[in-house]
Amino acid sequence: MRTPLIAGNWKMHKTIAQSERFISGLLPLLYAADGVEVGICVPYTDLQAMVDSTRGSRVEVYAQNMHEAPEGAYTGEISASMLNEIDVHGVVLGHSERREYFNETDAVLAEKLLAARKAGLAAILCVGETEQQRADEQTEAVLTHQLDRGLALIDAEALAALVIAYEPIWAIGTGAVATAEQAQDACAFIRSRVAAIDAAASESVRILYGGSVKADNATELLALPDVDGALVGGASLEPESFAAIVGAVAT
Numbered sequence: 001m002r003t004p005l006i007a008g009n010w011k012m013h014k015t016i017a018q019s020e021r022f023i024s025g026l027l028p029l030l031y032a033a034d035g036v037e038v039g040i041c042v043p044y045t046d047l048q049a050m051v052d053s054t055r056g057s058r059v060e061v062y063a064q065n066m067h068e069a070p071e072g073a074y075t076g077e078i079s080a081s082m083l084n085e086i087d088v089h090g091v092v093l094g095h096s097e098r099r100e101y102f103n104e105t106d107a108v109l110a111e112k113l114l115a116a117r118k119a120g121l122a123a124i125l126c127v128g129e130t131e132q133q134r135a136d137e138q139t140e141a142v143l144t145h146q147l148d149r150g151l152a153l154i155d156a157e158a159l160a161a162l163v164i165a166y167e168p169i170w171a172i173g174t175g176a177v178a179t180a181e182q183a184q185d186a187c188a189f190i191r192s193r194v195a196a197i198d199a200a201a202s203e204s205v206r207i208l209y210g211g212s213v214k215a216d217n218a219t220e221l222l223a224l225p226d227v228d229g230a231l232v233g234g235a236s237l238e239p240e241s242f243a244a245i246v247g248a249v250a251t
């Protein structure tokens, strides 16, 4: 049995004061939510405050990126051990916005996954195709490329513990959510690629859907057999809308 994960990706939103207001609104709403893991992926400057404010709660705090090197002359970057030192739970790697605007490659992501693993950080690896790639029937080829290269350096144990987020780029921030069939097909395909590397890991790896997830479409998406949760952007910015998505999967 895979425990579902609902993770909110705030992207470049919320100052520390705003994050504190959010978390004091969210925690009471999650009081009765069972059988679900909840994560918030927050800007670097919010990490310490959110780690402190969520201690003892079910909410886990993730960074949105990190550098692959343990330390060095990389101005403006943050290492895995820096995240680990302040008790951050995990890190999002390879979000399509980072791939597009910051030139992240699959080869670098493979190194980042390994660095996260060595530091004991949980990792959420994002994959997904553009609208054009889907129109050209390249979705499976793109996912295969991203997974084969991105997963090249981690061992089976790390693979089993990994979270992979399927985020079709055409569905991010557009309101154009994938159909249940598109989401299921892509997530099942991702699981089959993991199975090709390690069959046992494919049973435990969690695969999230992301892209315009809202309270009113979450129930259908989260009921799909190969969808083990959601990575939520816009709807994770308000406690009520985020808690409603958690509620769609909580027991």
Ligand code: 13P
Binding pocket: 009, 095, 167, 171, 172, 173, 174, 175, 210, 211, 212, 213, 231, 232, 233, 234, 235
């Ligand atoms: P939206 O939920 O705003 O479409 O964003 C999805 C996303 O990019 C989460 O990482």
